Amino acid sequence: MAIEVRDGVAVVDGVPRVLVTADYPYYRDDPAVWADRLRAVRDGLGIEVLTCYLPWRHHQPEAGTAPDFTGLTHPARDVTGFLALCHELGLRVVAKPGPFIHAEVNYGGLPDWVCPDADPAFEALLDASGAPSRWADAAAPEGRPLPAPLAPAFLARATEWLSAVGKEVLAGAEAVIALQIANEGVYTSGALPLTAYDYSPSGVAFYRDRLRSWYGTPQAYNAVHGTSHGDWADLEPPTPASGPLAKADWGRCHAEYLAEVYRVWTQATGSGLPVLVNLNPPTVPELDDWLARVRPELWGEICYGFTNWMGVVSADRDAHARYVIAAKRVPGPNLEENWGFSELYDPAYVDGATSFHQSLLALAAGATGFNVYTGVATSGWAPELDAAHAGPYPDCPPIDAEGRATGKAPVVRALADFFSVHGAEFLECEPVRRDAFGLYLPYAGIAALSEGAEGPGCGRPLRAFHERMRARGLDYGLVELESVTARELAAYRSVTVPGGPFMHRRVQELLAAYARAGGLVLVDGPVPALDERLAPCGLITPAAPPPDAGESLVLYGDADAFLRSHPARDVHYLVVLVQSGNEGPIGLRTPYGTVEVVAAQGGGAVLRLAGGQVDDLAIRGINAYLDCAVEAGVRLNGARTGASGPGDLTRINGRLV
Incomplete structure (x- = not known):
């Protein structure tokens, strides 16, 4: 199996596919059961690609010893044997060597000996107040300081670890x-x-180096910012009282800082394999902070991915917005969807409907794959690895700690089989989106460092736009204005941009040309009158919003819906996400007329529509957490396909399963 990642899509042996994976933390289990659990994932879940972290603290607990990858010091450290077993069983692996992994492992998977408290040679990561950033867990409830990633001592040891893995x-x-x-x-x-x-000495040095690369000389910086610094060493990170351009610079620095850490850690592995990352979605209060920092356009060959861990999206509007924005930022897979943790996160995850709904939402919104985290319950690790949890970990996955399939296994299998058959075509189909939001990320940096809601920002208008589009039942695109091309922008009827005092001249020129070609530029806030250097520049003439022409896919019922259509064939994919409070069927507008779907509260459905008919499908009809059980079904033009009693409905290759 040869894999590459093109525009966020996994291409396996030359064929694009929806990347469906399951995580198995081998280091938490007895090596004697590895083979059995791997077969359960392969045969019970229908998944052939695993993900697994390689915890640094597990494989190199002592500073003066080499990492153990063969089980010489403990059988559970035999990761080379584990990977060989995966190969023998026909499974492929996305390896995750950190160096920081979280994964409910003590100190986030870092070895204790890199802690600045243990060795002052390791510079501590500092926040704006000068206090160390700490990682708290059961092993250290008060928190231990984290090492600054770009400081020489830690960078040397982290790259040694990654090089050894490679x-x-x-x-x-x-x-x-x-x-x-x-x-x-x-x-x-x-x-x-x-x-x-990062306000540590190494972090501030990186900030000053970025300013030097952007402006060239302190004098050029002063001319733009209205300051009088004589040397780069005079510049400190901005505060809420600083000018807007200084705040925008700090946001841009965060984006380049993240890109630099990713770059040096990737290079350290010495591997030519595709590399992904798994960004956590934004919180609502820190949406601007996330937008300023997360700029995949700067990462080169490193590919975007994201995680869940934010709430139940079928019941929580904030969680829904965060999830959709993360999935839309750029194409890439969901690399951790909660399929196993109800006690640690939310009791709604005890039933597979919650994860089914969220996995489908991610794919509908723009993700190119999903991960079952974790696929298997494990037990038997030592306290020095995880002092907080006694097995099983997690509490309700598709495969339990004895290797037996749970009620979630057929739910995973339905999605895995559906996208195994139809994934390439699903990705070929184009989302039906007529409107877009344009991210202007300098405003995100300004808002992130400003006190109160006054002044420009990117997160507030984006969230407002998201809610307007959701209320109208419409999907939308997300574009980054400093990198989007005229051709990409032309795919949309309208683009909404955040308002403020300035905007890059090149961006204004792009939007003006888009408007001249018939596109609608909508401005949420003041129309910019200056360029990025605060010189006069007012090229944008805002348009009136397009009228609401009754385009919503949802005709009745409480649900979200997304439609994708093939550019060359009469094939469409309809994803329906039912809200937790819905009662009754969902009526949906499609190219073939009204389709009616019956699914569980908090559940969902994915339908392939072809040749005027409903073809293959997967519908969740049960949500035990909400005490909901319906006869899952679909009706089009009087023809109904449905379950024979309360339960799920899956049809693959024309055959009900």
């Missing part, structure tokens, strides 16, 4: 087809405020 694990592992670097930013910190880091 040479001793990846080089001989035929099963490994891709890598994931880091976890949810650097230290599960992708969604934190811009003031959370």
